[in-house]
Amino acid sequence: MTWLDLGDDAPFDAWTLPYGAFSAAGEEPRVGAAVGPWVLDLAPLAAAEGLDGAHLFAQSTLNPFLAAGRRAWDAVRGWVLELVTEEAHRELVEPHLVPLGDVELRLPFTVADYVDFYASQTHAENVGQLFRPDSPDLPAAWRHLPIGYHGRAGTVVVSGTPVVRPSGQRRAGGPGSSVTFGPSARLDIEAEAGFVVGTPSALGTRVPVGAFEDHVFGMVLVNDWSARDIQAFEYVPLGPFLGKSFATSVSPWVVPLAALAPARVSPPPRSPAVASYLEDGEPCGLDVEFEVVWNGTVVSRPPLRDLYWTPAQQLAHLTVNGASLRTGDLYASGTISGPRPGASGCFLELTWNGADPVRLADGTQRTFLENGDTVTIRATAPGPAGTRQRLGEVTGTITPPPAP
Ligand SMILES: O=C(O)/C=C/C(=O)CC(=O)CC(=O)O
Ligand SMILES: [Ca+2]
Ligand SMILES: [Mg+2]
Secondary structure, three states: OOOOOOOOOOOOOOOOOOEEEEEEOOOOOEEEEEEOOEEEEHHHHHHHOOOOOHHHOOOOOOHHHHHOOHHHHHHHHHHHHHHHHOHHHHHHHHHHEEEHHHEEEOOOOOOOOEEEEOOOHHHHHHHHHHHOOOOOOOOOOOOOOOOEEEOOHHHEEEOOOOEEOOEEEEEOOOOOOOEEEEEOOOEEOOEEEEEEEOOOOOOOOOOOHHHHHHHEEEEEEEEOOEEHHHHHHHOOOOOOOOOOOOOEEEOOOEEEHHHHHHHEEOOOOOOOOOOHHHOOOOOOEEOOEEEEEEOOEEEEOOEHHHOOOOHHHHHHHHHOOOOOOOOOOEEEOOOOOOOOOOOOOOHHHHOOOOOOOEEOOOOOEEOOOOOOOEEEEEEEEEOHHHOEEEEEEEEEEEEOOOOO
16 A cells, blocks of 8 residues: 555554654754654655645644644645555655654653543452452442543653662551662553543533544553552552652654544443443444563563543543643553453563562563563554554663662
8 A cells, every 4th residue: 555665574554654753863853754664754745745734843742733633633644644655755755754763752742731540440450459458349439430640741751761760668568567768679560551632622611522533632652650669658548649650651653543443442331331421422442452571571462442441431531520631631541451361561460469470581580670671562453454553662671779
């Protein structure tokens, strides 16, 4: 379908066409789309074509393009798809293909608010058993609404940014053991899908489930790094705080929702029936398969399709009290864990709180993260005509805390 020779193993095909912000040596940062092993440099291309929205790409972040709204997103995607599929555009396009290896990828958008949900039933049940063994697995509200918390927007970082091991207060052992301060000994990951808001909403209004595609521009892959020892001590009753706010990594490429159309599926059945503002008529689940790679070893494959609450329901819930949306808001699905073995979205579950270590390909064993460890989360989804598309990756390496 494309005239481009994408080569084997290209990070993206000619359908996904995700957007990101890049800088090439000595040049102003700007917005591009990824195709094969290249960044398509949209600013000079759009200027050469005399496009109305050309200024949207001569920017250091995606925010102006996000704010332009769904009609602009659809028009630009249509234009880019045409550029890469119709050979008549070869001469125009070829000078504006920049090898990915020649650019630095930046945080793709300025994050406004950051919210993290808790929408995987398997994850919520497992963490309930591990953190609250004397209570029911699921909190009372869990089947009634998508539970979430507000995170720290300013510490969302782009893939590749080193993650400094956080320090904090935690218990040395079980309940009643002494409280000490020091580097986290239970540093973990959380594999999640993040949804990026483009079109804002007014304070005092609600965004219904059916308006999801008018407000949400696309999806990123998220690693919500979590210090389990700090989290377990601090979180009662207000929820996660310093155990998660030290860094949250996102992939540099934002996959437009339009590219995920072939991945739409019906969510699992809900019981009891959901509140009317959470009713979803269309199949608004997403069949995205994640892969978690620990120092080169694939340790799990979490499935997004099992999520109890879909991203469209999460958006409706976020705004049901009249809270407004801003361009650049990011909300994440919550840790994705599937009910089958080998599908855990965090190491807390994968190793059952450290009781069951995993063996990596280099022969070493792990429970939680060690300094120097690298975790990469990748994802794929159904593409058009029975193909499978790659959705990029988010990676990070743990570095030791600075000397006190
Ligand atoms: O159940 C808890 O106390 C804690 C849960 C989490 O740490 C998960 C969280 O950040 C939300 C999620 O990713 O599902
Ligand atoms: Ca999380
Ligand atoms: Mg975080």
